[in-house]
Every structure is written in structure tokens, then in C-alpha cells.
Amino acid sequence: MADTFQKLSAIRGMNDILPGDSAQWDKLEALVRDWLRSYGYRSLRTPVLEHTRLFTRGIGEVTDIVEKEMYSFTDSLNGESLTMRPEFTAGMVRATVEHNLIYERPQRVFAIGPVFRHERPQRGRYRQFHQIDVEALGFAGPDIDVELILMLARLWRTLGLTDIRLEINSLGSADERLAHRQALITYLEGFQDQLDEDGKRRLYTNPLRVLDTKNPALQTMADGAPRLLDFLGPESLAHFDGVKQRLDDAGVAYRINPRLVRGLDYYNLTVFEWVTDRLGAQGTVCGGGRYDGLIQLLGGKPAPAVGFAIGMERLLDLWTQGATIEPTPECDVYVIHQGEAGARRAAAVAETLRDAGLDVILHAGSPSFKSQMKRADASGAEFAVILGDDEIAADEASLKALRREAAVNQRRVPLAALVDVIIAELSQTDPD
Template identity: 70%
Template sequence: MAPAIRITTRGGASPRENKNSMTQSFQKVRALTGMKDVLPDSSAQWEALEATVREWLASYGYRNMRTPVLEQTRLFARGIGEVTDIVEKEMYTFTDALNDEQLTMRPEFTAGMVRATIEHNILYDRPQRVYAMGPVFRHEKPQRGRYRQFHQVDVEALGFAGPDVDAELIVMLSRLWKTLGLNDIRLELNSLGQADERAAHRAALVAYLEQHKDVLDEEALRRMYTNPLRVLDTKNPAMQDMADNAPRLFDFLGRESLDHFEGVCERLRDAGIDYRLNTRLVRGLDYYNLTVFEWVTDRLGAQGTVCGGGRYDGLIELLGGKAAPAVGFAIGVERLLDLCSQSGEQAAQPECQVYMIHQSPEAQRLAAQLAESLRDAGLRVIVHAGSAGFKSQFKRADASGATVAVILGADELAARAASVKWLREQGGQDQPQQETIALDRLVTELKLKV
């Protein structure tokens, strides 16, 4: 519970002085840095994208899973990796004062979804295709497309081992980009092999890095022994030649890993999806193996990754479950909305379809009754609140984006009719600018025409 705000005033102060004192003593509260409000006009685009995403996922058999925002901190330290940037520097972690337990606001979805999978034993009888949408939290430097509270669409195929499902996820994403009209997102692909192959590569890579300490920056020196693969993911221009010439994990892959990777590539070629082999692509989390991929664009500046994912066959067992393969991806919603807004002007969603204008208390009561009947017919309706002149009400009706204004004045009440003024064309059909419709036909007429 938030602490109460105590405001004191001098004895004998007048009510007006008390009010002024209260106003002056309270500082305006603003949103936290890196956490943004989504206002109604923008929210319409969010809802439209979410609806498209749900339909797209359902077409591939994916079902919704919802996990808590708060989890035990050890879930992420174990699942993501204690030496990753997320766990070391970016998690919102606190001690629950009631039971002295370390809790963390989820920095990503996968660990929590795997925890729920194990806890509820949902892989007992069959593999599962699941997804989640919602906020995640990381204490990063806010910049374009990267916030401290941001949103993801997270998709997980749990219990599937073959390259066919890896490829299906990538093909799914290609379909989504086409549905959204995004044609400049490109695919980068790599394989991280299996644990023994990564161990052999790690030894060679550490030896290589030790020979090039003179060009390593402070971050690379810190990671050299704890997470050397991430050193190759550097954005430091002074380290690019060193990273380009480092031992490639791809060259340490055995036959089985190479066959899995070729199986993915073969299916992508079947689907006509172009990709680039990026042997430095490692992703930022410890749990990946075999296939990893990113969809990237040049239209978002430095934050060019729109979607990333891959296979994580060891995570379910690592978190205490029965060993089972898994593969998935996450999409950054804010970045995707940014791309969609660049691809075309996003019209604001109308507040309603029908706006009820009235002239008297009696007309307002009738308008409220008619509005309920119109809503029963599936129309979105606003009844003008309070009393105002016709000019003011028409101005508000137009601003609402309504297709029609239904007018109930003294003449209309006497005639048991409503005047209907068409504010916008509907469905490409020309409508009369204004017409009179009997009240007993109003719902039927508007349902057909709006």
C-alpha cells in the first residue's frame, strides 16, 4: 500500500488558503523513465496488431498461456544465466518484506512459461504450442525501440525436437511480415550446436581472446572467461577485425548438428525464404542450442532486431522438469508498431459509430434507451453527456469519428422520429446527407446502413 500523503495547514487558515497550500505542496507525478503511457489514439493500433497476431497464431494451432509478472529471482538466474547482462545488470529485483524472498519482474517470458509447463505437467500427454503477450521489464538505457517496460509476443513450441518445427516458426514469421505489409525485414540464421561442441569451441575461443587482450574493451575483458561467445557480438568498431577472425562455433559442429541445421535451411528454401548465415549470431541468453535466428531491419537505427529466437532443448530439464526439447521466439511489440507506422499512415479508430444528440431532458432519456437498442444490434454508440447546444454537440460528434449523428429535438419527439445526419461515407456507398427515420425503424435502418 502506498504511504498516505499528510498535508498540514496553519490553524485558522481559510478553506481557499488550505486548498492553495495543498496544491502548492504536491509535486506533479510523471511516468517513470523508460515506461510509457499508451493513450487511446495509439492504443487502437496496439489492439489492431494484437488481434492480427492472435488470428495468425491460431492459424498455426498456438494457444494462449498467461504467467505472472512476478517470479522468484532464482528462476531467471538459473534459466537465463547468471553471467548474462539481463541477470547481472538489467533485472528489477527486490526483497518481499513479508517472507524475505527475492522476487523479480519478468525480464522475458520463456523461463516463466517453462516453469508453468513443469509445475502443471502440461507435457504429460502431448507436445504443446503456446504463446503469451504482455509487458516485460529490464533496467536498460531507454532509446528508440527499447524501454524499461516493453511488450513482447512470445511463442513456444514445447516437446518438439526436429528441424521441421524450427523452420515452421520462421515460416510463420515470414507470413506475419507479409500480413502486416513489412517487406524489408531480413532473416539471419546460425547454429550453436550442442554442449560438447560449444565446450570445444569455448576453449579455442578463450585461447584466441587471450592472444588479443590488447584490443579487448572493458566489457569484453569481463566476459572473456564467463561468456566468451558474447564477446563476438560486440558493436565496438575497434574489435570488429578481431571478432571476424575468431574461431567460428559453426566450424566445431558435428554431423548431427549440421544435419539439423541443413534440415532447417532445406525447409526455408522450400518456402522461398531467403536467409543469411551469420556465424557470430549467438543471442543474449544462455539456454539456446542448435538453431538460433533473428529477423532484423535497417529502419529502426541501432535497435534493428524485431524478433529473435531459437532452440533451447536443455532448459526444461535445467529448471527441474523431465528432459524435453523446445524452440521459440519473441517479437518486440513496440519495434513492430514502429515499423508498421512507417509503412503507412495509421488512422485513429473512431470512438463510436453512432453519436446521439439531444435537446431536452426528455430527449436525453429517449436517446439513452435507443442507444441500448442500437448496442443490442451490435453498433457502438455514444450518448452526449450533459446538456449543450446543437452546435457544440455536433462538433463533439464529428470529433468522435462517428459515421452518423442521431438527432432528437422537439420536432423529432413530436413526430416520433429521429433526424439522422451522415457525417462520413460508409462502405464506399453514398448516403443522403440527412434523413428522417421513424423511431420504430431506427435500429433496423442503422444496422443495415452503418
């Protein structure tokens, strides 16, 4: 007896996006690509797999991502450690260095695609999720920092999102962070008996992340800790003041959050997040900042850089809450046929309509006329083109309007004129 194959399900935290839902993803991606193009950003596609050392060096060995969340494995062919990308920036910078992209001119680039983190799945937080990643490489100064923030404010307006708040901070320079780090360790040592296991582990390796605790019992301790802003020198303060001034000029509201540190080691100077209360515990919709040392750290010549990433699942969740998003039609025209001659002629007619730039579904199989009409209506098509024995004999097609009122809901049209008639009908403005 043959073994019964057990039905498989998707891996937990890695979700299928079915055709009905993918239409919303397509709409969002189209809006995002138009938005990025309007600011001069071009697509840069990097591999899903990278050398593990790219992330341990670029992101930081004592970050949550590297310590607990990366999907890494040893390549059986050469013994190298490889990792499925947990974020885009390190790979984007690696590609920039490898191909000498910014030594002739700065680059505005973006990527859209899946990233992978091994963590407990919950709303807006999955093991395979998708990011919109935007990087401005080779630009120094607060003006480009603010350009990115203003870009995001425009995207929220385009999507009709009104309850997303901006928080900003400055992480200063490496020397300023070192001075603050020493003061912070001294301060936190006085609370070692109160720290949770994560806090104790990070005390001497990444004390800034101790302040990013979500443990309510540690909030008072975190609120009283030395602030990095108090350790900033004139240059870092001037950069931060420039960011604030330009945001004020643009009328963009913000809150300075001195505990905003982001989760990755490569950040310096400006960091920011856009947050909301509409997604439960996962309230960060977008985060980013400046990372001027990363290009050199990954083997390039010193160059400034700044960027951000948006979680697409969270953004789609926000965009669709309380909104009516009309389903996307599957086609413009659905071709129905009856009989052998009708089926053969229908295939040729469908190709002619596609040659004219129309989206066409040709019914496959030969069920009843009633079933074909039901399927045509469900497709969202504007018109059904019907080819049966009578139509073929007259070298005509029956054209039926499915979505709009017409003086004649169904009429016969010569096949030679069919394309022109349909295009003329589609070009007319729908009645209110």
C-alpha cells in the first residue's frame, strides 16, 4: 500500500499572499514606485543570500538580529556561512562598494522585497516579511535627512494616513557615543539587581539597547539615565539643529525622543521613526537614520549615507483599516465561446484584442453558456465578447456591457470593428 502523503502547510510566520489579497499589494507597490520615482530614486536589486559576516560586521554582533533572529546555514559546497537577509541596508551598501557606485556621483536607490527574521510571529511581525528600503548614498548634511522625512510625510498623505507620528533623535559621533556609553554603564551598574536577563547581557556590550527596554518595571530607571543628547559636541548639535529647523520650515510636527536608538549598530547622528497606535504593540511603521561609517566599515572609501525601511505588512494593515479598496478587475474583456468553431475563432479574437493593448481572459474549457457568463461577471471585466455559431456565420461577435449602463446592453459588432468599438467604449468617462 502506498504511503499517504500528509498535506503540508506554509512554515509558521511565512505567509501565502493569495490572488484576492495580492491585488492590494500590487496597488500599494505601484503607488510606492511612483512616489519614489518622483524623488529620483532608482531600483537596486540585491540577492536574498549574503555572507553571514556581512551582517555580523555591518549590523553588529550584539544586536538582537545577529544574536537571535538570523536564518544562517553552512553552504555544503564550500563550508561558507550564508544568511538570508534580515534587512536591506548592509546588502545595498555591499553592492555599492563592490560596484563603485558612488565614486562618480551620489546615488538615490531603493529596494522592495522579502526579508527574514527568526522571531515569534505576531501581528505585523513575521518570519518572512517585506520591506520598502530607501537609501541616499554619498550625501552629507541635514538637508537629505529631512528630504527622506518629507518623502515619508508625502507618502502618508497619498495613502490617507493621518495618525502616524514622527519621533527623532541624534546619536552623535562615535566619540560622543563612547563618552555617553561609559557614563551609561556606570549609571546602569547601580541597577544590576533590577535588570532583566536581556539588560544584564547588554550592560557591557550594548548599553544603549538597555534603555530601549519594553519592561514596564524598568521605565523609571531608563527615564533617569544619562541622555546621549547631553554628550553631543558642536558639530553634532549643529546637524541636529539643522534637521529640526528644516522640519519646522516644512511644518512637519515631531517629538524628540532621547531614548530612540534604533536596533542596529551602524547608525549615527539623525535617527527617526514614524509610529502609530493602530497596530498594537508593533507600532513602528517606518524607521531609519544616518549611517556615515558603514560604507567604510564594509571596505569602501569613507562616504556619508542615510536611509529608512518601511514594513509593508504594517503599512498595508494601516492603509486597509476602515478603508474600502475596490477589487482590481482581472481583465478588460472576457471572451465566451460555444461550439468548436466558436472556440477556435475565440482564440484568434483574444490575441487580436491583446495586440491592441487590452487585458483579455479567454474562457478555458466548454461549460454551459450560463456558467461562462457568471465567470465573466466575476472577473470584473467591462465587456464580454460572445462567439457562437450564429456570430461566426455572420463574421461578427456579440458584445455585452457588464459594468455600465448602455443604450443597447448587448449588440452585434463586426469582428473587423470589434477592437475599435471596445477601445472607444472604454475611453468614455463612466457616468456618475
